[in-house]
Amino acid sequence: MTANHTAAAQTWRNRIKQEFLLLLFTALSVMLACVDPQPWSRYQGWLQWPTLCGLLGLMVSIQGIRDSGLVQRVAGMLVARMHSLRGVGLLLVSMTAMLSMVLTNDVSLFLMVPLTLAIASVSNLPILRMAVLEALAVNAGSTLSPIGNPQNLLIWQHAQIPFFRFLGALLPAAAAMFALVAAVTWLWLPKGRVELQADKLDGHPVSASLAVLSIIALATMVLMMEGGHAPLGALLLGVPFALFSWRTLKCIDWLLMATFAMIFLGLGHLASLPIVEHAFGEIDSPLSLYLTGIVSSQLISNVPATVLLLDRTPDAIALAVAVNVGGFGVAIGSLANLIALRLAKQPHGMQLFHAVSVPFLLVCGALVYLLTRLQA
Template structure:
């Protein structure tokens, strides 16, 4: 119970971002929560160390290295120009970002695109004088919605696909989520346009030609990026043909970062630009969420609900709620043993824990990555500002998935 109270305190601090005269960053609030559960002995030091998913931490570290190199070389700004130079107005730009980042997230995982995409999106915001809140929400929503499309789109999809033994996972995820993904992507655009209608001005966007700032570093980042793409393609093929031989994403990130670390003369500058505060946030989050898990409060409540007997529609709603309390990856691990072993129910769990990221900042790791990165650059969005827009979008997301899964259940299809 103490862990739940501490978690509630952390959520409150992240919501208000202030304690008296002092502003509190998200990483500071989460670190405070981790310290409190350790001090109150809700989790032992050994359990705390074991709770940290170092695979995630090192994945983020290596991707941050590549992201920093892309920014310092000017490659990211050059890429932003090349990718979106045909967008004649803000409407087309936001639509292109939603679908571009979304599709990439289904291939390269939402966390990867959140890291690179946020920097790219903030450049677009600066160049075209677009509200950074609109840009941040575009990145957050697009990588969340797009990642539903494949079993490697996000960590919880992969966990559910493997542990749930979903047959032919790439085809199954596509069949269940392609139509909802398209509908939810278009609605994300409409919701953003409604809340930020002043930003969707009619005048034509002017895209100024951009040049690479550091050609040597740009060449190194190009090599790293090619390695990244090739290894992810290999991972997709391996995961599809022989799942037992699949390898972690952290290996891909590590190998991709090696050229930057070894070959670049600006390695110290690159390492100094890494967002270490985000890494601290995730270390603290793992500790706090493990203490909540060890308390057994959530598991006992879910067990009483007998989720295994109520089907995919209820799983959708419950998974969205639980994901706000413990984030979506832990939520998938908590709920997976409690649901019945049918493809529609397992897919509902994957969809619910993923679109939960559209509701609040804490609903998805990719949200944290995007917002922490933006805060480092002097931009942010509050918990309530995110919730105001996210609540409308998530309601529609649930309606789409509920309607779709209702048809699936009624017609006995997609099994």
């Protein structure tokens, strides 16, 4: 083995050692496979191939937009027109929340976090704080829409709730969540003015061909995901990038994809265990449902929690409120949290996220419950 191969292997070993969640959920998946072996078809279902393919397609598209230099150019234009850090922060979290209502929470983050990183690269905007705030913002914004996140889509389709009735029922909870996010943004970001680093504003040439290819790929991927054809969409957009922008594919965070695969596999298997299913049973009390939705989301993430609770309660709207609130708190409460932190790639991100998100869950949980009881 050459010195270059040895160095590359050592680099990969060091990277994997830093992947705490990947190692944790790989160990969980292996342990469950040993103590509760299942047919291969069940493992395929738990892996959620359409979701993984959709994430891969989004990552390729956004990496292409980033490589084209377009996001850096837009960032320079945007920040040049803003004056205060708090103003920039409120604009970004508002855009993130609004996009999550129509493009889903993960698509919103794949668009907004790179833009935020680009703005931070030419100014004094605090990157990690904004990544945490944008994770909170997508959880708040996507709560309102039946297509804003996977748990809402599951509940909406399962309960056959009219679109606008769903919007009206979730509006108080979503409004309270976003008001809290806006308040945290205003209080947490520095009061100062945006300080531009002028030498970095004009150093980003734009590749128009790569930008157009990437934007078309992103729009195509979103449409294919909406139509239930995410694997085909990922395959189709992989071809032009392999032919014309191989560097984009090389820059994809493949360890993030592996982490999500292991999370889906481990949590899916865990949620299907008879002892776990029996622990929930039928839930009739509004407070019991609310607390169960939040706590189970903290333990197994809010999408598996939704699947587990969907047939155990007659109140689909109350379940939607509970699991959306459960997206705050610990990072695995919502996969959007992990996406935001991973895209930001900042040291100590997980610690800062929990220092903000756990207290946020406690305040938000109490406030939203009071609002829903008044609404009832």
